[in-house]
Amino acid sequence: MEMVEGAWKAVDMRVTQLVWGLLRNVMGVELTGTPTTKGLPLIDSPTPIVVAITIYLSCVIGGLLWIKASNLKPRAQEPALLQALVLLHNLFCFGLSLYMCIGIIYQAILNRYTLWGNSYKLEQTEMAILVYMFYMSKYVEFMDTIIMVLKRNTRQITFLHVYHHSSIALIWWIIAYHAPGGEAYFSAALNSGVHVFMYLYYFLAAVLRGNEKVRRKYLFWGRYLTQLQMFQFGLNLLQAYYDRKVHAPYPPFLITILFYYMISLLVLFANFYVHKYVMSSPKGKQKTSKAE
Numbered sequence: 597m598e599m600v601e602g603a604w605k606a607v608d609m610r611v612t613q614l615v616w617g618l619l620r621n622v623m624g625v626e627l628t629g630t631p632t633t634k635g636l637p638l639i640d641s642p643t644p645i646v647v648a649i650t651i652y653l654s655c656v657i658g659g660l661l662w663i664k665a666s667n668l669k670p671r672a673q674e675p676a677l678l679q680a681l682v683l684l685h686n687l688f689c690f691g692l693s694l695y696m697c698i699g700i701i702y703q704a705i706l707n708r709y710t711l712w713g714n715s716y717k718l719e720q721t722e723m724a725i726l727v728y729m730f731y732m733s734k735y736v737e738f739m740d741t742i743i744m745v746l747k748r749n750t751r752q753i754t755f756l757h758v759y760h761h762s763s764i765a766l767i768w769w770i771i772a773y774h775a776p777g778g779e780a781y782f783s784a785a786l787n788s789g790v791h792v793f794m795y796l797y798y799f800l801a802a803v804l805r806g807n808e809k810v811r812r813k814y815l816f817w818g819r820y821l822t823q824l825q826m827f828q829f830g831l832n833l834l835q836a837y838y839d840r841k842v843h844a845p846y847p848p849f850l851i852t853i854l855f856y857y858m859i860s861l862l863v864l865f866a867n868f869y870v871h872k873y874v875m876s877s878p879k880g881k882q883k884t885s886k887a888e
């Protein structure tokens with residue numbers, strides 16, 4: 597036990613030095629932490645989230661290698677345990693997202709937030725706890741990719757997906773550690789709202805698996821969901837632009853991260869949208885074959 601504790605302390609020191617150094621040299625910032633979330637599980641140092649992301653990436657790479665080496669294909673009939681896991685995970689994420697979305701909007705109203713340009717205040721403890729909860733939900737969302745691996749759905753394990761899941765977790769640790777409130781409320785509420793629909797979509801996709809005709813009939817709105825996600829990134833980008841222009845009272849480096857991160861997601865999602873809905877549509881396929 598002492599050995600494990602000693603090893604953890606050594607890793608913690610190294611990782612903290614690395615993250616602190618990166619933030620100082622790349623962004624010119626010193627993270628101070630805030631008493632509101634101090635002492636809560638997995639928040640006081642960057643090590644837990646960095647270790648979690650490392651384990652996550654190892655599982656994804658290991659999973660992909662295993663699928664490729666064993667030449668595994670998605671199964672027509674999946675094991676009952678996997679089906680149950682997928683349904684439970686989506687139901688849980690659906691409920692949690694709904695709770696966080698409503699909770700954050702309620703706290704924003706109580707604290708008289710405006711749409712954009714809000715500062716983080718120490719006394720807004722309930723808002724901070726909800727933002728912390730949003731950060732914790734990123735650990736749960738790693739399960740999305742584990743589900744893709746277990747389902748052998750390599751088509752879903754894209755750069756977009758893995759980049760999103762690993763980077764967003766680190767970003768929300770920084771926010772929950774440094775400024776869990778103010779302008780962060782907007783992304784957290786909006787993204788939780790979008791995730792209510794996303795996890796409902798994934799839940800229905802899992803329930804209706806095996807009957808493609810029915811599934812297509814009830815999941816026709818997948819395309820609109822992707823549009824909603826892109827609209828969300830567009831709104832966040834506008835928010836970052838606005839906050840930079842008016843010098844909003846929120847840590848400027850977090851606004852800069854938001855700005856560039858949203859551009860990257862918009863580009864990746866636009867590429868996903870074109871491939872999934874435009875190029876694979878009958879018209880899109882015709883166009884591509886004519887061009888060939």
Ligand SMILES: CC(C)(COP(=O)(O)OP(=O)(O)OC[C@H]1O[C@@H](n2cnc3c(N)ncnc32)[C@H](O)[C@@H]1OP(=O)(O)O)[C@@H](O)C(=O)NCCC(=O)NCCSC(=O)CC(=O)O
Pocket residue numbers: 670682685686739740741743744747749752756757760787790791794797798799801802805818819821822823825828868872
């Ligand atoms: C419609 C989308 C929500 C999802 O697009 P997909 O191409 O993944 O959709 P799909 O129709 O193939 O999904 C159906 C398959 O997903 C399986 N499935 C069920 N639950 C799942 C879960 N929790 N995570 C991953 N896959 C899951 C179903 O069983 C089914 O598998 P089978 O076919 O075998 O039966 C899209 O808009 C999107 O987000 N695409 C980007 C890809 C992505 O990774 N998105 C999520 C993270 S990004 C994100 O979250 C952005 C944000 O914050 O808004």
